[in-house]
Amino acid sequence: MAQLPAIIPVSLLLSAFVAFLVGTFRRSLVYPITLLGIVTALVAAVIGLIRVLQDGAQHYYFGGWPPPLGIEYVLDHLSGFMAVLVMFIALLSVIYSRRSFLQEVPEKIVPLYSLISLMLAGLTGIILTGDLFNLYVFLEIASLAAYAVMAIGNDKAPVAVIRYIIMGTIGACFYLLGVGFIYFATGSLNMGDVARILPSIYGSRLIVVAVTFIVIGMALKMALFPLHIWLPDVYTYSPSAVIALIAPIMTKVGAYVLIRMLVSVFLPNYLTSVLPVTLIIGWLAAVGIVAMSVMAIAQKDFRRMLAYSSVAQICYVALGIGLANSFGLIGALLHVLNHAFMKCCLFQISGGVRYRTGLWQIPQFAGLGRHMRWTMGAFTVAAISMVGIPPACGFFSKWYLVLGCIDAGNWVFAVVVVASSLLNAVYFFRVLEKVYMVSPNNDSIVTTASDPPGEMLAPMLILASGIIILGVVNAVIVAQILEPVVFSAF
Amino acid sequence: MEAYFSSKPLIAVLVPLLAAVLIMLSGRRPNIRELWTILGSVAMFGVVFSMLPDVLGSKYPESVLFAVSPGISLALRADTAGIIFGLSASALWIVTSIFSIGYMRSLFEKKQTRYYACFAVCLSSAMGIAFAANLLTFVIFYEMLTIATYPLVIHKESPEAIQAGRKYLAYLLTGGVVLIIATALTYKYTGALDFSPGGFLNGVAGQYNLLPLFVLFLIGLGMKAALIPLHSWLPTAMIAPTPVSALLHAVAVVKAGVFGFVRVIGFVFGPTLFHEIGAGSVLAIMASITIVVSSLLAMYQHNLKRRLAYSTVVHLGYILLGIALLSPGAWVGGLVHIANHAAMKITLFFCAGAIYVKTHCENIDDLDGIGKQMPITMGAFALVSIGLVGMPPVNGFISKWFLGQGTLAVEQGIYLVILLLSGLLNAGYLFPIVRRAFFVQSSKYTKFAETSTLLLAPLVLTALGSLFLGLVPNGIFHFYSLASNVATSVLAGVGR
Numbered sequence: 001m002a003q004l005p006a007i008i009p010v011s012l013l014l015s016a017f018v019a020f021l022v023g024t025f026r027r028s029l030v031y032p033i034t035l036l037g038i039v040t041a042l043v044a045a046v047i048g049l050i051r052v053l054q055d056g057a058q059h060y061y062f063g064g065w066p067p068p069l070g071i072e073y074v075l076d077h078l079s080g081f082m083a084v085l086v087m088f089i090a091l092l093s094v095i096y097s098r099r100s101f102l103q104e105v106p107e108k109i110v111p112l113y114s115l116i117s118l119m120l121a122g123l124t125g126i127i128l129t130g131d132l133f134n135l136y137v138f139l140e141i142a143s144l145a146a147y148a149v150m151a152i153g154n155d156k157a158p159v160a161v162i163r164y165i166i167m168g169t170i171g172a173c174f175y176l177l178g179v180g181f182i183y184f185a186t187g188s189l190n191m192g193d194v195a196r197i198l199p200s201i202y203g204s205r206l207i208v209v210a211v212t213f214i215v216i217g218m219a220l221k222m223a224l225f226p227l228h229i230w231l232p233d234v235y236t237y238s239p240s241a242v243i244a245l246i247a248p249i250m251t252k253v254g255a256y257v258l259i260r261m262l263v264s265v266f267l268p269n270y271l272t273s274v275l276p277v278t279l280i281i282g283w284l285a286a287v288g289i290v291a292m293s294v295m296a297i298a299q300k301d302f303r304r305m306l307a308y309s310s311v312a313q314i315c316y317v318a319l320g321i322g323l324a325n326s327f328g329l330i331g332a333l334l335h336v337l338n339h340a341f342m343k344c345c346l347f348q349i350s351g352g353v354r355y356r357t358g359l360w361q362i363p364q365f366a367g368l369g370r371h372m373r374w375t376m377g378a379f380t381v382a383a384i385s386m387v388g389i390p391p392a393c394g395f396f397s398k399w400y401l402v403l404g405c406i407d408a409g410n411w412v413f414a415v416v417v418v419a420s421s422l423l424n425a426v427y428f429f430r431v432l433e434k435v436y437m438v439s440p441n442n443d444s445i446v447t448t449a450s451d452p453p454g455e456m457l458a459p460m461l462i463l464a465s466g467i468i469i470l471g472v473v474n475a476v477i478v479a480q481i482l483e484p485v486v487f488s489a490f
Numbered sequence: 491m492e493a494y495f496s497s498k499p500l501i502a503v504l505v506p507l508l509a510a511v512l513i514m515l516s517g518r519r520p521n522i523r524e525l526w527t528i529l530g531s532v533a534m535f536g537v538v539f540s541m542l543p544d545v546l547g548s549k550y551p552e553s554v555l556f557a558v559s560p561g562i563s564l565a566l567r568a569d570t571a572g573i574i575f576g577l578s579a580s581a582l583w584i585v586t587s588i589f590s591i592g593y594m595r596s597l598f599e600k601k602q603t604r605y606y607a608c609f610a611v612c613l614s615s616a617m618g619i620a621f622a623a624n625l626l627t628f629v630i631f632y633e634m635l636t637i638a639t640y641p642l643v644i645h646k647e648s649p650e651a652i653q654a655g656r657k658y659l660a661y662l663l664t665g666g667v668v669l670i671i672a673t674a675l676t677y678k679y680t681g682a683l684d685f686s687p688g689g690f691l692n693g694v695a696g697q698y699n700l701l702p703l704f705v706l707f708l709i710g711l712g713m714k715a716a717l718i719p720l721h722s723w724l725p726t727a728m729i730a731p732t733p734v735s736a737l738l739h740a741v742a743v744v745k746a747g748v749f750g751f752v753r754v755i756g757f758v759f760g761p762t763l764f765h766e767i768g769a770g771s772v773l774a775i776m777a778s779i780t781i782v783v784s785s786l787l788a789m790y791q792h793n794l795k796r797r798l799a800y801s802t803v804v805h806l807g808y809i810l811l812g813i814a815l816l817s818p819g820a821w822v823g824g825l826v827h828i829a830n831h832a833a834m835k836i837t838l839f840f841c842a843g844a845i846y847v848k849t850h851c852e853n854i855d856d857l858d859g860i861g862k863q864m865p866i867t868m869g870a871f872a873l874v875s876i877g878l879v880g881m882p883p884v885n886g887f888i889s890k891w892f893l894g895q896g897t898l899a900v901e902q903g904i905y906l907v908i909l910l911l912s913g914l915l916n917a918g919y920l921f922p923i924v925r926r927a928f929f930v931q932s933s934k935y936t937k938f939a940e941t942s943t944l945l946l947a948p949l950v951l952t953a954l955g956s957l958f959l960g961l962v963p964n965g966i967f968h969f970y971s972l973a974s975n976v977a978t979s980v981l982a983g984v985g986r
Contacts, residue, residue, distance in 0.1 A: 388667075389633050389634065390634060395633065396558070396559070403678065414671055418668070418670060422664060433652055437644060472556075473556070475559055476556075479557070
């Protein structure tokens, strides 16, 4: 099973093409094929992670060419963690998506599913590759597939996506240029190799430029404040099931690349003191958390509120990266996981409400608590977790981030982290009040609503219980998976 | 002190959670639902009470579960301090459950399933707070308590209730996050969070300035303990159904804050360090201000429940004052008052609830002559008022006696004056109610018509309980022995 790291993206790539070919003739087969590809990738990722935990990192050389000549795939604690997370969320989202797509965009199922597989292949490729240029290739695969998937929404979606395409392409260009500079300076593209060469040439200005470009590129991709402006529109107008898939993982992969650069390519010391990139990221994130939470409070559209909340939450991750100490990074990585569960759950709920009632304006949500009991139960759990109340997992990301802030002696960040949980409380409890305490008008569509079908409800409930379970077992994840990542860096 | 492994503290936390699940599952069958509440409360009390003999013998049942953060476990340990809080809350849950059933059914309240389920979760969190063996476990249950109480505060779902709920969350969530920062800072300083009698911060006292840390704890815990000026959520939260005000806003929630102070001062800072950094006088002064100001504010309340809420703030101040003074007598007085005040104040709230169910009156002005109609209820009210003022033979006297001794032991006579003055002020806002009820003639209430037994029995029981604890302070629950054990273990090595 030495090919394990490669099986994950390859099975997805395969299912993307097979699904498209077969789907042209038999539409009903598209969904099972996609599901098969995702399950295969998930199983491979889980086995891979278990093997990493037992024997340490797994390397695979494409075509048998050893690095630095060939392309290397690395399954270590960090990439195994991310791969399992992405594939798990993908599985639940795709199961959820079938009924939703049938209602919202029934005629476009074939391209949708094959593009989703392609995007997932790109994302897992980014996660697993040990090669800087190969990462760019997968970044473009994932992004282009994502642009297409997101544009298949309502009439406003293509316009919103155009902005994303422009911003995303600029981001990718920055990243590519950065990699180019690294290649000039080191003559290598393999991450491990570059990491070995870099310490001797840290004085070079090329590296400064390279770091700057890569960070800007990834900041655009992960929608780090103030480069987030493409995000709210896209998240509002694309098909709800697509957003339930993309919101939890797409921007996180951008954050993953930053973390990968921090722990595997550049020495953390270089990024914190010689060139204080992490500090800048941290401060942008701190401002972003507050500003975006306030924006979320101002929204009446539920999807848009969740979109702004997503930007705020990705800033949490960025803040953890910005702290550049072990607790901060643990908090960031744990929040990648926690927030993926929370946001996936929330966007699925938003989609579920839309599926049954067609509503997305919060003022019209009155009475949903009685008529969509289980959906709103899941919403309550997710909301409580977003506010950071134990035993839900959101509390623990907050805990590690606060520990990180205090370790760094940065009181402003500490206040921002806890204050934002109060701001979260404002915008989530506003919805909860509406949902549970206000009676609907008699002619409201809510009075005839019910929970969405089991295929949509089950993923929500699994995620909601996952939120609690992750909170309870967080120490296991931290000790087994995240601490090895962090201790290898610091 | 020795700890041994036992699942009992964990069971005490899980029983009400299980009850909550069963309550939600039997929402359509009210009698079975209420049966779960009663069974849950009795079972929880049984478990807590069964730990009492061991705890008195200084053998602490302990359940250490999995880690919640590397190096910090979710650990529950029933020690002497915890069992005081645990016993009072669990014993009173039984009577409150009976009262709740009578109250909610008489008023035909909506959403009773949610009400009983949240109530059970609150009690579970309260047990977690009582038995938490380290600061992180404490914080986890502390936050859970905040959120589980929210649906109870907004139970009426009227615009005022929603406003009250917002205020409630704003105060208590803010307190919660400040407490998280304080906990993280403690962890950073010491690398440990386990409560130990006499504190564990002593070792780092030289390295860090610890007064700011205490101020963070003061804000974080003071919110729940309704310390002035952080108290204003409590009177507002009185919009909740009366059983909620009775058990949660006189016992579980506010006492969780006060109990947090016991933990932080006795088991985190330790009395010596606490005194050295000057935090003792800060807290004592704030508690004194709380006592005097809220006594005065109580007199101006026309709404009975609001007046009782301010009275709660006063008595929480007593407890905090006792803890802040750091003398054995003051600690015994403060800790015993946790239980004593619980029994007394819950009686008064039950009386207010019984009056509301019978007459729909909430204001004190409407109570003229009600003693004729509801003599038993108002008799209980009068008896307990005597206790709250601090007169024998009711248990309030016992607490005040020890508190008074405690002030003299540290030669802080000024606090004795405050205690005695506040006794008068207590009389000033409680006795007029009794006077109106019994000595003012009114045409409204002319003949005997007591409230239903489900409402009457609990309040008679708690009133008699207060009397019993006043006559036999060490009876059944051994509150006095427990409190003096805590005082001895925490204050050991303090030279005064």
